[in-house]
Amino acid sequence: MRLSTKGEYASRAMLELSLHHEEKPLHIRDISKAQDIPQRFLEQILLQLKRAGYLRSRKGPDGGYYLSRPPAEINVAEVIRVMDGPLAPIDCVSVTAHEVCPHESSCGLRGLWKEVRDAVAQIMEKATFEELAERTRAARSGRRRGS
Template sequence: MLSSRARYAMRALLDLSLRDDAKITLIQDIADRQNIPLKFLQQILSSLKVAGFVQSRKGPGGGYVLAKAPEEITLGAVIRAMDGSIAPISCVSVTNFSECGCPHPPTCVLRVTFKEVRDAMALVLDNTSFADLRDMQRKADGVPSILDYVI
């Protein structure tokens, strides 16, 4: 199960992805729109900044903006940055492998099954960008992907 930290991080990044490409967004606005406690969001955005997903600007007109294009940020990368591994059990983790205490690891069918789960999750999460999510959200909200203004 994902931590609150990872869930809020994904919501904050989606919020920034829905804004104009280089538009600075106030942290309070993200917190209000996404119903995230402000103090917790400050910690999360600090972690996202260290991980290279967002940039911040201080002072008047300051706030947060994506550090990369939404096409370059995947759900898998964000989850790993916030929670570590995406594996459901430690013995199938690629990034944080540790034995689980199984008496027969080479023939453990639980390990084989949970490796399949991990691989399926990684396939979806690593191939879903925040541009994909932005576009899906706009479609769900009824916002056309191309705005055509006629005067």
């Protein structure tokens, strides 16, 4: 039940972009440094997110990436689906890529896998980047006086 690093990096990058939403575009380099993601790898990830419509970019000096929609309108499930495909543990319970299985009707496990898929989807879909950015800002300011 692992998330790929690509999915994780993509989420972190989107979060970073959400933290700087409505400022000027962020360079790949800066996201890479802030979130500790290999730059050439991040390139690919951002490109993929752009092609999927979540990001826009500008070339040249002072170019960079920025969100194409406000962070409140993007949730984690969408991003994970772009990078890793369906959220479902197995295809027979996937909503976005359902595949039929011959044992379906007599399978005592299918209901369980479905429950898992739905729980994961529900949690990730309600998690917007606006909310995550807020949590992040809170954690960072709270941390100043503390460890």
